[in-house]
Amino acid sequence: MEIIKKNITLVLGISIPILMILFVAGSIYLPGLFIKPHFNFLYVSGDDYYYNYNNGQQYSVQNDRLVKNEIKQPENVNYNPPRGESKLYLYDVTKNESKEISFVDAQNLNLDSGVKSPDDFEVVYGSRDDGFFPFFWGGGTDYNARYLKGHNVSKKLNLQLNGSSYYNNFRFLGWIK
Amino acid sequence: MTTKEEVLQYIKTLAEQKVLTREELDMAYDGGSGIKTDVVLTKKLGISEILYYIGGAIVFLGIAILLYQNWSTLGFGTKVLATLGAGVAAYFVGLLFSRDERTETAGSAFYLISALVIPMGLYVVFDNAGFDASSYGSQSLISGILFGMYLLSYVVLRKNVFTLFSILFGTWLFFSLTSFMIGGGAYFDSWKFYEYRVLVAGITYILLGYAFSKSERAPLQGFLYGFGILGFLGAALALGGWKPNQNVFWELIYPGLVFGALFLSVHIKSKAFLTWGTLFLMAYILKITSEYFSSGLGWPLALVIAGLAMIGVGYMSLSLKKKYLSA
Numbered sequence: 001m002e003i004i005k006k007n008i009t010l011v012l013g014i015s016i017p018i019l020m021i022l023f024v025a026g027s028i029y030l031p032g033l034f035i036k037p038h039f040n041f042l043y044v045s046g047d048d049y050y051y052n053y054n055n056g057q058q059y060s061v062q063n064d065r066l067v068k069n070e071i072k073q074p075e076n077v078n079y080n081p082p083r084g085e086s087k088l089y090l091y092d093v094t095k096n097e098s099k100e101i102s103f104v105d106a107q108n109l110n111l112d113s114g115v116k117s118p119d120d121f122e123v124v125y126g127s128r129d130d131g132f133f134p135f136f137w138g139g140g141t142d143y144n145a146r147y148l149k150g151h152n153v154s155k156k157l158n159l160q161l162n163g164s165s166y167y168n169n170f171r172f173l174g175w176i177k
Numbered sequence: 178m179t180t181k182e183e184v185l186q187y188i189k190t191l192a193e194q195k196v197l198t199r200e201e202l203d204m205a206y207d208g209g210s211g212i213k214t215d216v217v218l219t220k221k222l223g224i225s226e227i228l229y230y231i232g233g234a235i236v237f238l239g240i241a242i243l244l245y246q247n248w249s250t251l252g253f254g255t256k257v258l259a260t261l262g263a264g265v266a267a268y269f270v271g272l273l274f275s276r277d278e279r280t281e282t283a284g285s286a287f288y289l290i291s292a293l294v295i296p297m298g299l300y301v302v303f304d305n306a307g308f309d310a311s312s313y314g315s316q317s318l319i320s321g322i323l324f325g326m327y328l329l330s331y332v333v334l335r336k337n338v339f340t341l342f343s344i345l346f347g348t349w350l351f352f353s354l355t356s357f358m359i360g361g362g363a364y365f366d367s368w369k370f371y372e373y374r375v376l377v378a379g380i381t382y383i384l385l386g387y388a389f390s391k392s393e394r395a396p397l398q399g400f401l402y403g404f405g406i407l408g409f410l411g412a413a414l415a416l417g418g419w420k421p422n423q424n425v426f427w428e429l430i431y432p433g434l435v436f437g438a439l440f441l442s443v444h445i446k447s448k449a450f451l452t453w454g455t456l457f458l459m460a461y462i463l464k465i466t467s468e469y470f471s472s473g474l475g476w477p478l479a480l481v482i483a484g485l486a487m488i489g490v491g492y493m494s495l496s497l498k499k500k501y502l503s504a
């Protein structure tokens with residue numbers, strides 16, 4: 001105790017960054033223990049219009065139900081890329097995993113296509129903060145990672161994707177009510 | 178036999194008469210108590226010492242360029258030998274040289290080489306092990322290893338140069354670990370978070386500088402005060418933001434922080450506090466006038482007011498320096 005009293009500035013100097021590390025850890029991990037998202041969601045991967053040029057179908061939510069829209073591509077004999085196949089996935093927020101679901105099964109789901117879930121969570125891209133000490137530059141977007149974000153909690157999503165994880169290869173369809 | 182009280186009273190009288198200086202008293206105490214003064218970072222740098230350190234930096238550059246130009250052709254073993262091997266060898270050469278007083282400064286140049294080259298060596302090892310060596314997770318591990326190594330070296334060898342390296346690698350660890358923890362799903366604005374971390378690092382440096390001012394680590398005080406106050410005032414100014422996204426709390430509290438730094442410069446006799454305090458007060462005056470008064474009073478009038486205020490600040494700074502900080 002006497003040593004601490006004698007070196008109080010040194011102790012303070014060392015404890016301030018340690019306290020900040022603990023504060024950051026607490027503010028990241030603690031809310032996640034008490035606040036949990038409840039609504040699973042449906043998404044589609046591989047239906048990007050430009051990338052999968054001729055896949056001929058696109059999903060959307062109309063009147064709380066999933067519908068499949070056929071897209072007629074203009075005939076072009078000179079350009080005929082392979083057809084891509086889009087896949088539907090159901091994301092389980094409690095297990096933090098996604099599983100493929102057929103269109104027939106997905107049609108039976110009652111969907112809310114709003115950006116935010118009824119319990120105020122949303123799916124967002126990650127942010128990127130690059131650099132090597134002492135040079136840091138922040139504020140970029142990480143298009144390869146997506147998070148479930150709300151109520152000061154953000155949880156990295158463990159998404160299954162149909163093909164590569166480029167930024168357009170995921171499209172949110174709706175929260176399952 | 179004179180008593181301790183009598184000796185202390187005699188020292189007090191000599192100090193009042195300005196016959197005895199603090200340095201002379203410290204030297205006499207160290208001579209009697211057997212404390213060996215650390216000459217590295219204590220004495221003023223001469224041409225030869227500066228050349229030692231420049232030489233150390235050039236050795237680092239040579240190794241870095243060798244690696245950069247031949248990254249794809251060199252094998253893992255060669256890369257490790259050129260970096261980690263050279264770094265560890267430089268550390269031991271430093272150890273050997275620092276045993277002799279005549280070669281002690283040259284020894285610290287080798288410590289500098291080791292501190293610059295070993296991180297590169299660890300980067301090579303992590304990269305080869307399949308980790309993304311530039312990720313914050315790997316950076317936390319690399320800086321953590323180096324922080325531990327130099328802190329241990331300080332505990333065993335009691336050399337100021339190791340305190341300096343421990344502080345630098347500790348700062349790297351602090352920044353990379355917090356960035357790693359935040360990850361990609363941050364709720365924090367990454368720029369604001371960066372500014373808060375610089376603020377905290379600045380406060381830590383200032384406190385460490387103050388804590389070291391009365392010990393054998395006093396030579397580090399200038400470096401710690403200089404970078405500490407620069408980081409603290411710079412981060413606090415940046416946290417104030419700019420209209421319309423300004424943060425009123427930081428903008429209002431800022432003059433108090435700057436004047437606090439100027440007041441402390443007299444109290445702790447720090448020219449760094451005075452210089453940076455003056456410069457940041459000028460920056461604040463310019464910022465506030467251009468942010469709030471350039472449209473109301475008109476830009477030219479705002480400039481006249483800012484200019485006059487800056488002349489006043491400069492005059493105040495010079496008087497403080499002459500009155501309190503001149504040796």
